[in-house]
Amino acid sequence: MIFRTLILLLFFSFGTTSLQAGGGWPQPQGHGYFKLFQWWVIADQHFTDLGGIDPNVTNGIFNTGFYGEYGITNRLTGIVYLPFFSRAYFNNTVSGTTGEVLIPGEAINSFGDTDIGLQYGLITKGPVVWSATLRLGIPLGNSAGGSEGNLQTGDGEFNQLLRFDASTSFRLGKLNSYASVYGGYNNRTRGFSDELHFGAEVGVSFLKDHRLTTIFRLIGTRSMKNGSLNDGINNTSIFANNSEFISLSPELAYQLDDHWGVSASFASAISGKIIFANPSYSVGVFYRW
């Protein structure tokens, strides 16, 4: 259950951020960006409530999914994040003395929690563009899998994230570049604490025809610490309350042709509370038109 919140917080924070295509720019009408991705984290340690790093039984979650943005109008973009296959597991705990399995590992496979949303271009002309995004987290995953209810592919709660992005493009020497910042408020239900989301990213293109783009992100989450323990939630949801982190996430995106491209990224928390202390990774193939 702890993995529900730890992994999913890490996933939805680190994972979906790196999936987004346009920063503050909505997709033009009739155009889109779609990505088939694999995201995973294998964690054997976590940040405690005091910010220290403690070990835990090795956990893994592997999400295979689809992310899409489509320009409904020049200002309005539809967004869907769909992890259609999610696998969560934890390792066997084995005696180093006898080799006996003391606590057997477990795994679950299921659909994952899904996001749908709309992005609206508030200011689409000028040196800095602004947009607002509303994303709804649909709890389609398994929130209490395994014999102890400690394996999850979803957090079991419906959340609403309202986020504002500001972006600009510029030249860095001879290199085409852009920068974005965002801030948002994530309203969570079922006793989970609400969250402030914030981040910044810089992208720079290289190589002939700008085929290679490097992106550096600094993202974070702060808890509003307004969650309440709810008898209807497994007690490990305590971890859902007041989880915080700041992470760095570099990404490489390589454009194969006018439409197809591949990307790879990782995200690692540089500080945190009640969140895994191992990096997550993501690779994907995207298509834009």
Next chain:
Amino acid sequence: MKLLYPPCDNSVRNRLGKAPNFEASKITIMRFILLLSLPFLFTACIGDDIIPDTVEERVVITNPIDSLLLGTTHRFEARFLNRVGQIEEELVDWTSSAPEVLSIDAEGRASALAVGTADVTATINRPDTDPIAISHTVNVAEEVATPVVISDRTGTLRTTTFYTLGGDFVLKSVDDQLVLELADNYEASSNLPGLYLYLTNNPSTTANALELGEVSVYEGAHSYTLPTTVERNSYSHLLYFCKPFNVKVGDGAFDN
């Protein structure tokens, strides 16, 4: 800063430029996906986390008494705990340091013969290994308290993580039932999910441990009444363990 693009056309990546069209790009992509998929088929399998859980082999007298009334008997019991703290059947040799005061037979039955003090010793003798023994002092007297006095066992909790855990504890007999009392200075982090308390002979694992229940008190004095199957010396440690993480949070060894 120089703007490169009109602010409302396409996504950021698009505005960074276009790459040449490659004929074989789709084939390359499929190969890429296949290559990427292969590692996940293996890394997503359940593996093994090996924990160091070796403890010192020892023998314990599970039902000691501090005093025995002259002319009465007491049947001592002992058990051998192996290098992972698991009970193993072994033959116990019983001896008394003063047989004229307190005699003891091969079954551990002690007889109080004279006023005085004697050390009862339980020894495990196995081939090719050093003997393992434990001794306990018994006073033989003409009058003893009723019920028979059994000294309390005490200890102090310590955290082995970055989570808060601490405080003193005592195991005592109350109305012929063992009670584990946590003192006023007890504190534990309430941010741990699924924090459970165990009695164990191996503080590294919950294997072979007795689960006392999920922790619901995080500060101050409180107590647990132990099952009647538990004897005074059945366990050597308290263990606080996070079940969802399968990880030890802290422990406390009995001092006596």
